[in-house]
Amino acid sequence: MEFVKKLYESIYTNANQNAFYIKDTFYTYKVFSDIINSIRFALQQNVSENEKMLGLVTNNDIETYAAIIALWFEGKAYVPVNPEVPQKRNEQVFELTDIHYVIDSSEVSTFNDLEVINPQKIESVTQKIPLKKVNNNDLAYILFTSGTTGLPKGVPITFNNVNALVNAVDIEPDFNLMPTDRCLQMFELTFDFSVVTYLFPILSGACIYTIPKGAIKYFYIFKLINEQRLTVLTMVPSIINYLRPYFNEINAPDVRYCSFGGGALHADIAQEWSDCLPNCKVFNYYGPTEYTVYSGFYPYNKETHTKNHNGVVAIGKPQVGTTYIVVDENNKEVQVGITGELCLGGEQVTPGYWKNPQKNEESFFVKEEKGEMIRFYKTGDLCFKDNQGDFLYVGRSDFQVKIRGYRVELAEIEFHAKAACEKKVNIVALDILNQLGNSELGLAIESDEFDTTSIFEYMKSKMPDYMIPSHTRFIKEFPHSINGKINRKELKSYFEINK
């Protein structure tokens, strides 16, 4: 497997370079490779060849990153769980994937029913362990996102998928990382955007700067930009929405690249942000977890490339090896300029949702395109293509929303809220824009006021914190549209948080 070999070579070639900056400490690639070897040795001693997937608790430490690379060097996949997410949900993830072993660097692991390997407490091995043969179709990772029925939905990604991503980004002439680069890694490792923020720096021997859990993210990122003089930023747009009031204090001439993804980038704020980064190329990336992080980008430039639709910056063209088509409800391609659902084809498409044939039936289809049979993933994003071949984002086709870059199914929140509610009342989850232009979650309850403490306690035991509504309103009677459906748009007006 090409990219795994490249990772292996880079780690040894760049032994003296810094690999990570975590909680005020630098770690070199030499230190990193020693930890990788120690974990590999422990895996070889304790875990049988047939165990192809291991759980990984995503702590913010070098051992957790080393575990990912160690698993890949052994040809195995990681299934990450965030220790701050309810234990029940994490156990569900491990049950769904039939996990027996978990790599957990926590002082005390909460996974007592599994075999726990703690990389802080294993024998230290410093000799180089040769690379194992890695099979193309074996899995590299499985990430779980919000599902509609209260069960999280697994997206498996193969080594071949990741390899295709690496090839597509390598071919791109405008983006080349160097061993001297200092790169931001602000994502939780259960979020697919994290893959590009550790993978590409390691491939180039660059240094990765992480965010401590519990830090005020926005200010910590600014602190890193300012004091550590970061050169490469990869962010969700909500970060700059929150920093916007302070843009006049930000001037970061060291930043060479700033990549956005995981949500709509607005043209006005992109322009103001560009003023803070005078020597920077800005990329507006697009891509769902199901297509291995990135499928394409638009090279935003405040002077020359400002294409947008309703103020949302274009998502541009597909990258090398990827085909975009826009289809109607019968999966038939629509004409240029017509809005439809964006579908992605190419080597980066997931083999399909984990043990979910029904969802796979709905989300994937095979279609002949330029004489070739291509398997497409339906993104649920509404887009259209313009005359120059650029794609523009219009909106979502379903009740999925983005909260701080995370995909959230409103139905999942409603499912859990109703399950905990003793009264049989209508409950609707909504995404509401706050005064800084970011989405927050609201819970509308069709009833007289009552105490919701137990509902919220239940939701907190079932879902990660970004899925817990931050606003609650009681409405005597929900507004309805002409065809009898709940009028969500009007319901949102009850949440006056954007005064």
Next chain:
Amino acid sequence: MNKEEILEKVKSALVTVLEHDNFQLTEDTTAHDVDGWESVTHMMIISEIEASLNIKFKLMDLMNMNSVGDLVRIIESEL
């Protein structure tokens, strides 16, 4: 405005943003001590305080703020 009055203003900003008053506020309180006070709500709290006191914080000050006591001192310097 004295310290108590500032603390009272901070408290009311917290209640507005977090939609609960289930906390004790002293100068040693940090975000970890208050339910729901994290990265996103912190930004909302800051902008709520700016609006209610008609002040504007500096990013450099906010960057190094670790407790409610720090917040009160920054507000004092802005008033």
